[in-house]
Amino acid sequence: MVVEAIKAVNSPAIVILGANGMLGHALQEVFPRAKPLGHTAIDITDDASVRRIIRANQADIVINAAAYTDVDGCEEHEDLATAVNGHGPGIIASACADAGAVLVHYSTDYIFDGTRRNYREDDAPNPLSAYGRSKLLGEEVIRKNMQDYRIIRTSWLFGHYGKNFVDTILSLSAQITQVKVVNDQIGKPTYTVDLARKTPEVLSLEPGIYHITNDGVCSWYEFASAFIPNATPCSTAEFPRKAKRPMFSILENTKTFPLRHWREAVREYIQSKKAI
Numbered sequence: 001m002v003v004e005a006i007k008a009v010n011s012p013a014i015v016i017l018g019a020n021g022m023l024g025h026a027l028q029e030v031f032p033r034a035k036p037l038g039h040t041a042i043d044i045t046d047d048a049s050v051r052r053i054i055r056a057n058q059a060d061i062v063i064n065a066a067a068y069t070d071v072d073g074c075e076e077h078e079d080l081a082t083a084v085n086g087h088g089p090g091i092i093a094s095a096c097a098d099a100g101a102v103l104v105h106y107s108t109d110y111i112f113d114g115t116r117r118n119y120r121e122d123d124a125p126n127p128l129s130a131y132g133r134s135k136l137l138g139e140e141v142i143r144k145n146m147q148d149y150r151i152i153r154t155s156w157l158f159g160h161y162g163k164n165f166v167d168t169i170l171s172l173s174a175q176i177t178q179v180k181v182v183n184d185q186i187g188k189p190t191y192t193v194d195l196a197r198k199t200p201e202v203l204s205l206e207p208g209i210y211h212i213t214n215d216g217v218c219s220w221y222e223f224a225s226a227f228i229p230n231a232t233p234c235s236t237a238e239f240p241r242k243a244k245r246p247m248f249s250i251l252e253n254t255k256t257f258p259l260r261h262w263r264e265a266v267r268e269y270i271q272s273k274k275a276i
């Protein structure tokens with residue numbers, strides 16, 4: 001397993017799609033010899049380009065971190081969400097199957113409705129939002145179009161090079177006296193760096209679905225309170241958003257070793273921001 005993971009990390013026959021996103025950047029650090037491709041280099045909804053690029057790079061492994069991730073935006077633009085998050089992964093999967101390449105794809109806790117609290121990899125999904133529906137479609141078409149896939153579901157991502165909760169809250173905390181943060185949505189924050197570092201190991205495991213998050217469970221309010229002094233709890237009802245979110249979306253990892261606790265990860269992330 002370790003040998004396979006090391007081989008993957010050092011392989012030049014890897015392409016990273018969505019390489020300029022938050023997770024894409026972290027993946028580039030972990031796979032330094034991979035070919036990073038941003039949105040301007042490839043549109044994952046364009047079948048011909050996807051096939052051409054996988055062929056041209058003689059890819060053995062395709063890592064797809066490209067997605068339309070604006071959860072409220074997806075509610076207004078469901079067609080775009082379906083194209084990028086639903087059909088795009090199907091195109092990539094079909095091209096990978098033809099090229100004999102492995103696909104690593106990232107999905108989300110938002111495919112679940114939150115009524116069950118904890119979710120194992122084989123629990124039945126029931127998305128509440130357009131984003132969740134589009135990401136679930138992405139999973140389904142991958143499973144239909146190929147065998148050698150790793151679908152990694154994750155949640156509440158934070159990291160460099162992207163709009164994320166930690167940065168938003170830090171900035172609000174410096175501007176206003178009290179930052180209201182919802183205390184009744186419960187999930188698992190995950191640092192992009194930790195998720196990216198775990199990816200080679202998942203690649204070395206059997207095809208299938210994996211739940212990979214940092215360890216520990218919290219509300220958004222508890223998460224914010226770990227790194228700002230002026231958070232104050234509020235309810236989801238006080239903070240209406242376009243897209244409905246699951247109240248509980250705790251991804252249970254039953255297949256591989258857990259990552260470190262989110263508290264340690266967020267401490268490190270904030271330290272690394274100060275160093276930049």
Ligand SMILES: NC(=O)c1ccc[n+]([C@@H]2O[C@H](COP(=O)([O-])OP(=O)(O)OC[C@H]3O[C@@H](n4cnc5c(N)ncnc54)[C@H](OP(=O)(O)O)[C@@H]3O)[C@@H](O)[C@H]2O)c1
Nearest residue numbers: 018020021022023039043044066067069106108154156157
């Ligand atoms: N962020 C979270 O909290 C979270 C939680 C759970 C799961 N995930 C999943 O984790 C993965 C990575 O998320 P992230 O937060 O790193 O996303 P991100 O920062 O929004 O990055 C996504 C990248 O995909 C690109 N992209 C969008 N449409 C594309 C298209 N049609 N073709 C090619 N590239 C396209 C975007 O480029 P442009 O910006 O130029 O359009 C962006 O660089 C996604 O699959 C997401 O669904 C994220």
